[in-house]
Amino acid sequence: MEQELKRKTTVIGHRNPDTDSICSAICYANLKRAITGDAYIPARAGHVNGETRFVLDYFGMEEPKLVEDVRTQVKDIEIRKTRGVADNISLKRAWNIMQENNVVTIPSVRPDGTLEGLITVGDITKTYMNIYDSSILSKAHTQYSNIIETLEADIVVGNADAYFDKGKVLIAAANPDLMEFYIEPHDLVILGNRYESQLCAIEMGADCIIVCEGAGVSMTIKKIAQDRGCTVIATTYDTYTAARLINQSMPISYFMTREHLITFNSDDYTDEIREVMASKRHRDFPILDKEGRYLGMISRRNLLGARGKQVILVDHNEKSQAVAGIESAEIMEIIDHHRLGTVQTMAPVFFRNQPLGCTATIIYQMYLENKVEIEPKIAGLLCSAIVSDTLLFRSPTCTPVDEMAARSLAAIAGLDIEKYAMEMFGAGSNLKDKSDEEIFYQDFKKFSVGKALIGVGQITSLNDIELDTLKEKMLGYMEKAKESNSLDMVFFMLTNILKESTDLICYGQGAVQLAAKAFHLDMEEAAEKPEPVLSLPGVVSRKKQLIPELMLAEQD
Helix, strand or coil, X not given: CECCCCCCEEEECCCCCCHHHHHHHHHHHHHHHHHHCCCEEXXXXXXXXXXHHXXXXXXXXXXXXXXXXXXXXXXXXXXXXXXXXXXXXXXXXXXXXXXXXXXXXXXXXXCCCEEEEEEEHHHHHXXXXXXXXXXXXXXXXXXXXXXXXXXXXXXXXXXXXXXXXXXXXXXXXXXXXXXXXXXXXXXXXXXCCCHHHHHHHHHCCCCEEXXXXXXXXXXXXXXXXXXXXXXXXXXXXXHHHHHHHHHHHCEHHHCCECCXXXXXXXXXXXXXXXXXXXXXXXXXXXXXXXXXXXXXXXEHHHHHCCCCCEEEEXXXXXXXXXXXXXXXXXXXXXXXXXXXXXXXXXXXXXXXXXXXXXXXXXXXXXXXXXCCCCCHHHHHHHHHXXXXXXXXXXXXXXXXXXXXXXXXXXXXXXXXXXXXXXXXXXXXXXXXXXCHHHHHHHHEEEEEECCEEEEXXXXXXXXXXXXXXXXXXXXXXXXXXXXXXXXXXXXXXXXXXXXXXXXXXXXXXXXXXXXXXXXXXXXXXXXXXXXXXXXXXXXXXXXXXXHHHHHHHHHC
């Protein structure tokens, strides 16, 4: 049976996600599920910041799962759900399972689900072709139940759960006088219906006799066998057939591969395992979960049909901001309010981009257009995203449509929007327990400005004193941020929401001069400042005020 996988679509925002990115992912996934009934899963490409955590906690919503790479994984493709077997089943039973399921490898699995080993068609074939001595059955520690199953026999005397683990296998073709010379204690003797032969084998200490051709076993033989501890098995097969088949009763544990198994994890990426599979001659490879439990088998053929993960991007459309592995994913939709970026798709996609202050405003419109009821919790998330992105309608990116949407959503969610906004911004600016790295990357994005690659981080706060403290911390962290991201320049915006102004920290060769030029400041005076910090009154928006001006200045 092939595992049936219902394809799911991941709805995800940009790296270093802000409140709009997280809330829009949750709300758009909810909308798509309501419209289609299919599996749409919200995700995040980075850690949740303090402001966003406040929003999620306020409305009792779980944070989306963290997805750091959307390359195709083993768990995304169709794997063969070959059932695991116990390691004591017979070779014959293993062969039958292979034939029934049209497979060449079956896994042996422990009761706790972990992988014990693998048995292949080749392993079974070798048991027929190799020449074994007559004690191979006992060396393999063969259970009588396996012999009974293989010979389609009945147990007359003894315990089917016991093991034949001593002695050799013999065919009693001679008369009883000669049998005495070659039957030894603990042997297994295959014989016919002759009473004398049966009695002789028991008296010589055989651990088991197999009576062939459907011959009856007398009460006397049964009694003597029981007294001597000899197992008696009766089969309709003749002695030749019984002798030919009995080796098939051996357990697979004696022949299967246990060590140096090549396994893959369900979280492994297909492009990483492809080379490993190509370098080995095996046809099938076991798949395990994180706890090492067996899930199924994968072959090269499975990889041929592997498709990229289905992804919907919200609140961005630039490759530099997208989750890792986006180039191998199947982008289904893009919902955004930023400039057109560098994300490329293999096929046409639904792309909705509007010049609004927030992606959540677009998603609010889509709820209305599709006549899907907006629940209070969803309304609260969408409203929070708009308030965050527009700095409570103070940002120049804010439009009347954004404010109308936010106030309508606040009514549905039962919010006093001004009071709630102050609580939300306060939670976002509470940075006492955060490291410099956490603060810097709380809201950080990369952009291409001409031939330069720049990074811009931003912190918004209601508190002048807190922003002054952050200025010293971020000044010391800029060099590390520049090097770790391979950037030409790094900028960090310390934005005071109430004063609607920003102190811009600049780092990198030409960074101060570029920013001074962009905002028509005295470039020489800016360059001579003891600290590379420019005061920008009225500037609060990275998207609409800072980045466009830097790009224009670079082109001049």
